[in-house]
């Protein structure tokens with residue numbers, strides 16, 4: 489049982505590699521009360537596990553049941569310590585209409601957010617991705633703002649669930665890994681958006697797009713153009729907001745990009 493990396497923080501995606509369990513084993517497990525989505529990998533089993541940026545630090549109990557042909561069923565248990573991460577505070581000023589919403593707009597924004605939450609709870613049974621995830625945009629600008637506690641026009645708001653990559657309007661955006669386009673839409677805060685389902689509960693999110701080059705249901709490959717950077721939705725300037733969901737957990741895209749997966 490190996491965790492990569494071994495030290496785990498709030499808002500992080502980690503890689504769990506279970507060795508000594510055959511690829512054809514039936515495995516089922518949970519951590520912190522949420523199901524583990526294991527798949528055959530390198531002569532064993534593996535899973536991508538995500539801890540939401542607001543999950544309380546502390547021990548996360550895990551349990552995995554293993555059923556292998558010709559052997560008695562086994563149950564493995566243990567605990568992983570989730571460490572606290574200090575997130576920055578970000579003060580922003582945006583147009584008042586983008587923060588003090590009229591009731592109709594408020595209802596729209598809430599309904600859109602709930603639709604996305606529902607989507608992230610759906611789990612495609614098959615793993616659609618392979619190998620490493622790539623940054624969806626070329627450029628020198630390091631992304632910023634993951635997990636930032638946001639104070640917008642002087643009022644505290646919910647933390648920032650993704651990373652922002654500032655770039656000129658029209659800069660190409662590509663898919664981070666293979667998957668299926670789960671949603672294309674126009675939402676109030678995210679603007680023009682694309683969401684890619686990579687299977688087993690893993691999703692990547694691309695917000696504030698100008699042009700979109702894919703349609704819902706399309707199969708997509710790593711590096712395939714999905715659209716261009718824009719300034720749609722609530723932005724302070726043109727940027728790509730790149731987000732990663734492992735089920736309902738919002739995780740730092742940098743942690744997904746750094747997973748050393750070889751297949």
Ligand SMILES: [Zn+2]
Nearest residue numbers: 650651652729
């Ligand atoms: Zn953002």
